[in-house]
Amino acid sequence: MKKIINDPKDVLTEMVAGLVGAYPDRLVQIPETFVVKRKENAQQVALVSGGGSGHEPAHAGFVGEGMLSAAVCGQVFTSPTPDQIYEAIKATNEGKGVLLIVKNYSGDVMNFEMAQDMADIDDIPIGFVLVDDDIAVEDSTYTQGRRGVAGTVLVHKILGAWAKNGATVQELEKAGKELVPKIKTIGVALSGATVPEVGKPGFELADDEIEFGVGIHGEPGYRREKIKTSKEMAQEIVTKLKAEFKWEKGDTYGVLVNGMGATPLxxxxxFFNDVKTILAEEGLTITFSKVGNYMTSIDMAGLSLTMIHTDQAIVEALEAPVDTIAW
Known part of the structure; x- marks a missing residue:
C-alpha cells in the first residue's frame, strides 16, 4: 500500500483538520466531533448529511451556502455515530428545523434515525430523506434495498437551493421523497479501493477485467467481464438506465459523470462524450451536465453515471449559485 498518510488510525482526524484548515473562511469543525459545518449558520432549514469517509469530496465538500449546513464524517467506510449526527443537528438548527439527507446503507439509516429521535425529544423540527439511486443491485452488502451513491450529491444541490429559497422542513422532506425516484445511477469499476487500515484492495480485478454495478464501498456488482471501450461501457449503462426510466423521445434529463477516485478527468x-452521443440518438435533451469527482471510493478506478429526470424547477435548482469547495 502506497498512500500519503501518517498513521492509518489518524486518517480521519488529520483529514478533517486539513479540510477546515484549508478553508477557514468557510468551514469550521464542531469541537470534539468530526462534524464540518458552515462558518455562519443561515436563517433557513438546515441540511445535514454525512457518512463514512473515503468518498471525498462527499459530503464535507458540499457544505456551504446553497447546499449543506453540515456534514458528519464517520471513519473510513463506516457510519458516523448518532451522537455526532445529533451534535450537527443542534449546531445548525436556527429554529426552522433540520433536514437529514441519508444514503441507504444500514448503518447510516440506523444512526441517523437514532439522531432524529434525539432531535424529536428536544422538539427540533426534523425531516428525513433517504437516497437509494443505485439501480445496479438490491440487498447488497450493507443495504436493504438499493444503495445510495452519487445521486445523493444532486439531492444536496436541489434541496439546498429550495431550502435557501425558504422552503419549510415539511416541504423539503416531501420534495426530497418525490425527487429521489427521479435519480438513478450505475457504476463501473476497473480496480478496487484500499482502506488505509486494511492495507490492501477490497477486491481485485485482472488487468483486462472490469465490473459493472460495483458499490462505493466495493460491494459486488452485477457482472464482471473483459475490458470494453468507453462507448461499449456507456451503451451498457445507458441501456440499464433506460429500462428503469422508460424514457420517451423528447424527455429531458440531467447527467452526472462521477469519478470514483483514480480515474483521470x-x-x-x-465517457461523457459517448453518453451524450447515445442520449442524442435516444432523442433525449440534456438540460444539465457535470463531470468530475463528487462521490468517490478512495482510490478506486472507475466511474458512475447518474441521470435525473428534470423539469424547469429542478434545472433552476441545479444551476443556482453556491459557495462550497467542491461543487
Whole structure:
C-alpha cells in the first residue's frame, strides 16, 4: 500500500483538520466531533448529511451556502455515530428545523434515525430523506434495498437551493421523497479501493477485467467481464438506465459523470462524450451536465453515471449559485 498518510488510525482526524484548515473562511469543525459545518449558520432549514469517509469530496465538500449546513464524517467506510449526527443537528438548527439527507446503507439509516429521535425529544423540527439511486443491485452488502451513491450529491444541490429559497422542513422532506425516484445511477469499476487500515484492495480485478454495478464501498456488482471501450461501457449503462426510466423521445434529463477516485478527468470526459452521443440518438435533451469527482471510493478506478429526470424547477435548482469547495 502506497498512500500519503501518517498513521492509518489518524486518517480521519488529520483529514478533517486539513479540510477546515484549508478553508477557514468557510468551514469550521464542531469541537470534539468530526462534524464540518458552515462558518455562519443561515436563517433557513438546515441540511445535514454525512457518512463514512473515503468518498471525498462527499459530503464535507458540499457544505456551504446553497447546499449543506453540515456534514458528519464517520471513519473510513463506516457510519458516523448518532451522537455526532445529533451534535450537527443542534449546531445548525436556527429554529426552522433540520433536514437529514441519508444514503441507504444500514448503518447510516440506523444512526441517523437514532439522531432524529434525539432531535424529536428536544422538539427540533426534523425531516428525513433517504437516497437509494443505485439501480445496479438490491440487498447488497450493507443495504436493504438499493444503495445510495452519487445521486445523493444532486439531492444536496436541489434541496439546498429550495431550502435557501425558504422552503419549510415539511416541504423539503416531501420534495426530497418525490425527487429521489427521479435519480438513478450505475457504476463501473476497473480496480478496487484500499482502506488505509486494511492495507490492501477490497477486491481485485485482472488487468483486462472490469465490473459493472460495483458499490462505493466495493460491494459486488452485477457482472464482471473483459475490458470494453468507453462507448461499449456507456451503451451498457445507458441501456440499464433506460429500462428503469422508460424514457420517451423528447424527455429531458440531467447527467452526472462521477469519478470514483483514480480515474483521470480525461477518461471521464471521453465517457461523457459517448453518453451524450447515445442520449442524442435516444432523442433525449440534456438540460444539465457535470463531470468530475463528487462521490468517490478512495482510490478506486472507475466511474458512475447518474441521470435525473428534470423539469424547469429542478434545472433552476441545479444551476443556482453556491459557495462550497467542491461543487
Amino acid at each position: 480525461m477518461e471521464q470526459y471521453i
